[in-house]
Amino acid sequence: MLNVHLMLFVAFGAIALAGAINLLAQTHPINSALSLIAVMAALAGEYLLLGAEFVAAVQIIVYAGAVMVLFVFVIMLLNAGVEERTKGSRVAILFGIPGTLLGSVLVAWAVLQHSGTEAVTAGAWGDRVSQLAPQAVPGSPETIGPLLFHEFLLPFEITSNLILIAIMGAVVLASKPPSAPVEPREGN
Amino acid sequence: MTPNLNLWLIPVLPLAGAAINGLFGKKASRAGVSTVALLFTGAAFLWALVAAARFSSVAVSCQEYLFNNPHLAHWIRISGFSADFAFYLDQLSLVMLLVVTGVGFLIHIYSVGYMWDDPGYYRFFSYLNLFMFFMLTLVLANNYLLMFIGWEGVGLASYLLIGFWFTKDSAASAGKKAFIVNRIGDFGFLIGLFLLIRQFGTLNFTQVFDGVTRLTPGAGTETLLTTVGILLMIGACGKSAQIPLYVWLPDAMEGPTPVSALIHAATMVTAGVYMVARSHVIFERAPIALTVVAIIGTLTAFYAATIGIAQTDIKKVLAYSTVSQLGYMFMACGVGAFSAGIFHLMTHAFFKGLLFLGAGSVIHAVGGEQDMRKMGGLKSYVPWTALTMGIATLAITGIPPFAGFWSKDEILWKAYQTSWIYWLIGLVTAFITSFYMFRLYFMTFFGDYRGIRVDEHGHSHIAGGDAAHAHGEPHESPAVMLVPLIILAFLSLVGGLVAIGGSFEHFLAPVFGASEATPASGIASNRGLEIMLMVISVLVAVLGAALAWVLYVSKPYLPQQIAARLGGLYDAVLNKYYVDELYAALFVKPVVDGSTDILWQGVDRKVIDDSINDAADGARHVSDNARRMQSGNLRSYAGWIAAGSAVMIAYMIWLGVAR
């Protein structure tokens, strides 16, 4: 019988892969950015398949909706054109690509050795989840929330700080430098 | 028991003098320096006399420790070997002691006058006292090792004094040559000592000689003792300038004349003879070694005498004469007549010392000139010098009743008893000796003065010699230089008389004992034969004198003609048979070239320097290549990271799988 899960997985997976390869193949960065958005959308679908609703939503809202938009803004701001071919680094091609492939193959092999072909099942989900919402889908905001604000409170606060710092940093770094020489201010 | 003679004072006093002069002499006045030097040397001489007096009342050999303290004198004590700073006095060392301190003291007095104008005055006396210390250590030591210290030390003092005017290239080279050639001899000496240590476990004279007498006679013993004897003789050849290691002595004439007198005539060069005589126990049981000694001595005596005929530098003639006379001493030791050798050593110290001092006086008189062809007729200018040198010349040629006659005849008689060949060569050498010594005397003091008269301002135009002595017409030396000449002349006159009736031999009998009672060839002491040989040698000496008179006084044009007729032979003799050149080509040049090419260019530059340079270059190369990684190119960094992480992953998987 048709395994819907598997079919959906393959579909979303194909879109993701196609987007990834398109990212590599395109020369204009805007095309690469749009391919990446496609990849992210596909991955959101994969997350839903795995029961991670909240993560999927955040992926679309934050990742695809904010980060990629930022990328597109910057590409248009800088008027980035088609890449010119420049002589790059031989090392990158000679050592990097075989290295990557080798690494990936090794990791895949190692992982496959251990995890095998067990299916991802819906089973018992641990204490807090079962306490809170036995019928809720694991991965919904109801279940993620308490986890986020109890066990992971410290990382949460720190990442908040991190975003604040990132905002300030981005503003400072991207601001226009003063065009005229600044007169020395008193008291400095 | 044996009286405490405080023998240690005798070497230590000159050492103190050397130290004081060396440390404080630069700022002191000439008078101060001379006082210190003469005081300490004189004190040593005095104490030697006291020791002699006390010793003669006991007449038993005695050993004493440094500072009379066995603990302070403790030097080497290891299992299997021990040596101490201890001194030994017997008749043999007593004779040497008196000669060294006595003649040394006289030469110190002479040097006060001779070196007065030299800027290095204090240095000279410091070195001279240092020499006395080492020589006395050599003579008084009770074991070979302490004697070797003295041996090396006199070599050092010789080097310092030959190269006294070290700014002169030839003097510095001569000092080096002396030291190096001596070293070659010392190498043989040391190996001989090592053999002794291996066999007997000690180098103490009494113990070694006891051990030698107790060795069972046999082939092994004979080989050992012969080897030791020959090795010791090699050492003696170096120090006492015998063939083949004599080449340093003529060059050593670069030093000031008192040095030549003291070190290279009277005392240091006789150290070899003393050592051979001291080791007579070893030599007597090794007849082959003894023969070697005799042959070397005889050949050297003849050979050096022939070279002396043609030399024109007054000091060089005396130098070759010294080599020749040392050959006589070794000839004596070689035929077993050790006491005759020591006797000749003593008389030689008197007349050769006198000859050198007189030559110094002559050189001083003519303002630094040393070439005899530019002298002549000096007997009217320097009468006292002429008189004393005449006495010395008579002594060395063996005219009775002067000292040399007694000692040389003793040697020739003992040589005849062993083999007439030794006697014949010795006789011919005596003829040649007489000839060249009288040649020297006549060329210097007779005839017309052929030299350059220098003006009152003292600038002379002569090559070589001490320019410090250039002043005016030839003039007599001051009293401080003449008095030692007179004393030595007196000793040359009467010094031989101690041998009358064999009393000198008798005096040394406790040392040399039964060895001399039976001469090798068994000719009984035939009084008539002895007298006849004596007459022959006197005649020969007179003949030589007469020949010299003819060639250099009555018919002075003859030598040139003879030289021209002889051509190549004369050139060879004049150039000392080109031995120096031969050594330079055979030994010096290969060593120097080897050092330059192999050791310097090859090892030092290519291996040592280059390995360091290459290491540095290699490090630089490696870092040059490593630097390429820092290209600033983002992608290459990423490439390296990817490759590196792949390696890490592979390693971790391998670790995991391997378990």
Next chain:
Amino acid sequence: MVPLSYYLVLSGILFACGVIGFLIKRNIITIFLSIELMLNGVNLSFVAFAAHWHALAGQVFVFFVMVVAAAEAAVGLAIIIAVYRTRETLNVDRVNLLKL
């Protein structure tokens, strides 16, 4: 059901594509996009493992990864703008001096 390994393989391929993009692309923004691709691939494997081991902490971690990626993208793009202002180029091979 879909085996875990499928998800992991997909995640690995996405990651590898990201690394290769980093290595062969010359435009700095595209390189940044490759970094984001790598992060996405990693997120997928986190969620897959979270589902496999029934541990929600994996999903929470994905949340944090996304937040950090956002912050990083913001700052990185600001830097790119700053570099573009001085170097007038977005080609990473031209920006190879270690000082400005």
